[in-house]
Amino acid sequence: MQNISLLVMAAGIGSRFGGLKQMASIGLDGESIIDYSVYDAIESGFNKVVFVIRREFQKEFKEKISRKYAEKIQLEFAFQELNDLPKGLTCPRERKLPWGTGHAILSASDLIKEPFCVINADDYYGRESFKKIVEFFSKDSKNLSMVYFKLGRTLSPYGGVNRAICTLNNGLLMNLIEKENIQNNNGIIMSNNKSKLDEESPVSLNMWGFRPFIFDHLEEMFIKFFKKNGDDLNSEFLIPTVVNHLIQTQREKVFALNSNSNWFGITHKEDSPFVGAEIQKIVDNGGYPKVLF
Template sequence: MKPTLLVLAAGMGSRYGGLKQIDPIGPTNEIIIDYSIHDAIEAGFGKIVFVIRESFEEEFKELFDTKLAGKIEVDYVNQEIGKVPEGSVYNLEREKPWGTGHAILMAKECINEPFAVINADDYYGVEAFTTIVDYLSKSITDEENCMVGYQLGNTISENGSVSRGVCETNDNDHLTTVVERTHIEKLENGIAYKENEEWIQLAPETTVSMNFWGFTPKVFDHLEAQFISFLNTEGDQLKSEFFIPSVVAKVIKDGKTQVKVLKSDAQWFGVTYREDKEKAIKAIGKLIEKGTYPSKLWA
């Protein structure tokens, strides 16, 4: 059975002020997610599931239904504040869903096979998709998972802070812990993250998660159990977030799973900030010159 690709795209509308303003980076108006989908199809994924918001569902489907018709099976799920386990209580004044862990949980009913997770606005590289498909296509147990790990220095934006899951591994390249750092920046004296108004240095070669995870469907059980607990303790907060690295760290600590880190030295790029666009255009241009992609991706 071919693995599925789960694309976290629910935040696209708010980040770009509406889907019509999504920044094209390819020569024929391709956006970053187009290149990830192309790489996924070439690598051997059998289905793509998009996590989106109801507010731009129609617009989003117009963008992707036609270009992907006949190329790969496509499904959609919505991430909304009210989509929580039955009996859960939360602050009704909250305006946004609870982050990446909540987003993945939305796909529980439509994924029954090993699957990978990516952010919609990150570029991961061709080899990363091939590597994770190879892993997920093996006869793995329910509790064997993986992630593509990147070097921190290759994932920093020059235009502001970023969030990254900072990883620690053992000698067998299995993840021992991962901590979501929500404010990492490139400073004059190196890379550091901010915690309690203090800057703490990180080495450029530090392994970080870019939310390129590989899971079996068993992860949905862990997600749901932890999300119920999360809402019990933090559901009343307006800006609390349920991050997937935190979920993974807990199941590892509890001895319930293992996560193989598939390391990549690829240069990440994305459009976290509008100022990142020029760098992304140049990077795609170089890949087209090398023959990695055609100039018209969906010809």
């Protein structure tokens, strides 16, 4: 069986949550969502986990999160830094916001030489989703993939969320359109531009099956992004934009993998108790041991 790594994007600020939601406890034994994702990855056959974090909270992250897995799976750490840019680029002095998910993945380029799966630290994807990625890599040796969920199952009752709405055709991802501040108001799902959305629409939640050549694409596109948007202190280099460009220019094929797993996410602080209760139901039904690690 080939080596497969898991890249966990855990460097985001979490402004709507009001803190480092990556480390929020949701389980009875203090487990975070990351704990369940790493457990599912190990059970699905992953060999290594690469955490993309901010350097200033690495000590706390290792103490609260990653030390639990040290003897279970190989661990690596990449640091998403504002000044970690391709040669010749300089970060504006006033910049505070991280450069975005595409830059987060690029920051791990020296640590990954094998097929890998990308996830958000604050999203629960379910074991079936990880198995879908492993199965894809076992059958396909050159293409990329994305696990998708149905929009109606990915909303928060506590506020709006952003989602990348997907267009699919014969199992391939054809297009992604980012919709912001999506909310369900009395059964009607709408985004901030007041467009009505179908609850069955497939959405991306940043669970990607990538190969090491993606780093070349990321660096090339980040340089172009920086030259155009580098002075905008709030601009972000986002992975859906990268993938969309690769599809539209026919440089890569991205296969869409449907997951029937329940998805849970923490966008707002009020989401935590709900997510904890839902995962506890899975524990009670034997999906996880009472103590993960």
